[in-house]
Amino acid sequence: MLSLSNHGFSDTLVILGAAGLVIPAFARFRISPVIGFILAGLLVGPFGLGSLVDRAPWLYYLTISDAHSIEPFAEFGIILLLFSIGLELSFRRLWAMRSLVFGTGAAELFGSGLILAALLYLTGLSTGGAIGLGLALALSSTALVIPIAGTTSPVGRAAFAMLLFEDLALVPIIFGLGALAPNPDGAGVSRLLTTMGVGAATVAVLFIGGRIVLPRMFAQAARTKSPELFLAASLLVVIVASLATTAAGLSPIVGALIAGLLIAETEYHGEVEAITAPFKGLALGVFLLTVGMQLDLGFVASNWAALFGASLLVMIVKVAVTTTLLRFSGARMGTAAETGVLMASPSETTLIVLGVAGAAGLIAPGTAAFWSAVTAIGLTATPLLAKAGRIAARRIEGKNGAQIADEDLAPVEGGTVVIGFGRVGRTVAEMLRRHDKPYVAVDADIDSVVRARRAGFHVLFGDVTRNELVDQLQLGRARALVLTMDDPVLTVRLTKRVRGWVPNLPIIARARDAGHAAELYRAGATDAIPETLESSLQLSEALLVDLGIGVGPVIASIHEKRDEMRRSIKEAAGLQREPRLNRSRLNPSAEPTEA
Missing domain, CATH: 1.20.1530.20 (Na+/H+ antiporter like fold)
Known part of the structure; x- marks a missing residue:
């Protein structure tokens, strides 16, 4: 008769073995492993092959009775x-x-x-x-x-x-x-x-x-x-x-x-x-x-x-x-x-x-x-x-008039992908359209998508929390990725994930402040634009012009200050980096929202 410890050890091996087979097998066929695990439990459980242990003792090591x-x-x-x-x-x-x-x-x-x-x-x-x-x-x-x-x-x-x-x-x-x-x-x-x-x-x-x-x-x-x-x-x-x-x-x-x-x-x-x-x-x-x-x-x-x-x-x-x-x-x-x-x-x-x-x-x-x-x-x-x-x-x-089928998420060959279409994403799309640059924007708010489409913008409904949706964007064919979501955690996670897929893709991300921008640079962003930095520069520009300083020198000094602060953030990102641990890439798990 097997001891209790051997019994538990055998069950552990069966569980790990089933998990090791189910996850890669169902992932290969792009099927949810949830069904695979349940079917595996049914197969090796006490009402499946486990019920035959008395007649075939060797099944003990492959099942749970x-x-x-x-x-x-x-x-x-x-x-x-x-x-x-x-x-x-x-x-x-x-x-x-x-x-x-x-x-x-x-x-x-x-x-x-x-x-x-x-x-x-x-x-x-x-x-x-x-x-x-x-x-x-x-x-x-x-x-x-x-x-x-x-x-x-x-x-x-x-x-x-x-x-x-x-x-x-x-x-x-x-x-x-x-x-x-x-x-x-x-x-x-x-x-x-x-x-x-x-x-x-x-x-x-x-x-x-x-x-x-x-x-x-x-x-x-x-x-x-x-x-x-x-x-x-x-x-x-x-x-x-x-x-x-x-x-x-x-x-x-x-x-x-x-x-x-x-x-x-x-x-x-x-x-x-x-x-x-x-x-x-x-x-x-x-x-x-x-x-x-x-x-x-x-x-x-x-x-x-x-x-x-x-x-x-x-x-x-x-x-x-x-x-x-x-x-x-x-x-x-x-x-x-x-x-x-x-x-x-x-x-x-x-x-x-x-x-x-x-x-x-x-x-x-x-x-x-x-x-x-x-x-x-x-x-x-x-x-x-x-x-x-x-x-x-x-x-x-x-x-309700919204076409939200995933099939609409067609990649834009050589274009820019903008994730998030609030006030910032809309401004980015307007500038791209003004310069005749192809783009596609994605947002999870169906009401915003409907309004944007009526205004002539190329905006698709989608939720980047779903892995298959991000896959359909085919970012490997994109010219650049712009992240405008007002969600710091999602922005960092999505930056890490995309950078792991497409090492050379320019990723321009909206940052909440300098600390968030440094975190984005560590995650692999090409450029991280802190809202606090840009608002302070715009305020300074308006002030200097009102004080009578020429527009040319003001713009030059603003550009110089922007570059200086950006270098400072990048240096801080490198100097303040925590010890890197061996870790896997994460899936994004937040919704792109924007104020």
């Missing part, structure tokens, strides 16, 4: 995913999203949950069971939705706000179900209040301690010029924060999110994000493998009509509620519909809530098993829902 044995791997995968999400955020951005998180997010969760609970109550479930099951099914998958939609596109921003509220509400839901258990003694409510108090104190300690400790710790790690030590420090922060929130009674994913937020506020967030990027993809793959392992094809085949009907009912309710709420909050119809469809399936945390409801005696074991299968089917269908949502959004926006 107990899906519960890899649950710790899946949980760690979700923790790393939430950590990476936190790295892409900031406290200022979270504060700006507060109305969307606690307004629309709360309304979406409880609105969908109550409607589903009412429908389930009509089927004969008890009040407590209907509420618990309704809230469980109202949850949506952070692990799948965020990698698909990002966090800063219109769809991603709306989805993330609602998912963030769901993650924060998970612990109160769990304790609330305990209070609804038959013959409660009141301990559930008092335990909930105690947990919330201890949790709030723990979060406060993490915030205060992180701001003091993290900059010093990462500075020491950076001075060693060791990527391994930098990675170890990053993982240590995630583990400590997750353990702290777990000890306080909160979910470990809350600690992971806090860890990412704290590091995002330091100057080392770019290095941390780059060095942990490969682990995020692997962690998501492990989670998806567990989803595939929970699909019992025999059970699905014998109950396919009921399972299909239940899945469809849940999705219809969630699409209707989410789309309606986002429309009332001011989102475009296309964005609201795409977000609603994307978030229609249940969540990985649905399985957690189902387990709690079953343990509390609110639902029967058979009911929990049925809805667990519905959840697994919904998670498997999420990539297809994402595609359907994008198609629906295109058709809806197309009816």
